[in-house]
Amino acid sequence: MANYLIRKNNDNNIILKQINYEFSYELNPKMKDTSTIKICKINIFNKSMIDDLVTKKILEKYQQIFKMVYLYTSDNNASGDDAIMCLGEIEKLESIIRNKYQKYLSIEKYKYFMHELYALGAAVNKKAIMNRINNTFMYDEELEEEKHHTM
Numbered sequence: 001m002a003n004y005l006i007r008k009n010n011d012n013n014i015i016l017k018q019i020n021y022e023f024s025y026e027l028n029p030k031m032k033d034t035s036t037i038k039i040c041k042i043n044i045f046n047k048s049m050i051d052d053l054v055t056k057k058i059l060e061k062y063q064q065i066f067k068m069v070y071l072y073t074s075d076n077n078a079s080g081d082d083a084i085m086c087l088g089e090i091e092k093l094e095s096i097i098r099n100k101y102q103k104y105l106s107i108e109k110y111k112y113f114m115h116e117l118y119a120l121g122a123a124v125n126k127k128a129i130m131n132r133i134n135n136t137f138m139y140d141e142e143l144e145e146e147k148h149h150t151m
Helices: 047-074 080-101 107-150
Strands: 003-008 014-019 025-027 042-044
Touching: 025 047, 042 047, 047 080, 047 107, 080 107
Parallel strands: none
Antiparallel strands: 003 014, 025 042
């Protein structure tokens, strides 16, 4: 497939140049119907711009997951199902980063996101373990109270 670079110079002339790059990132923009030119696909070839776009996409998902984990860890009545849901979303974003975005990210950003997701998963696991310990402790206390009442 041929790729073209469209550039407008100072004389209001449009310059069309065919380019062949091995490394590109493809976008499908959401266009409004009022636009006179319909753009279906955009290829970006600048590596730093690709890195920034991918980082923005990942940060949007990361913030959603962070809110979910925060709500789970701050809720005293959170269930095991909530933990499973949080861990599932963390794992999903990890696999998306590994399989889809790793080749576009700098090594530092890749390591940063994977470390942050690991930390979120550890926080969820810690909360789930604490909930299980508290539930077991409360159950044991109830059994002891029943024994004393039946005697």
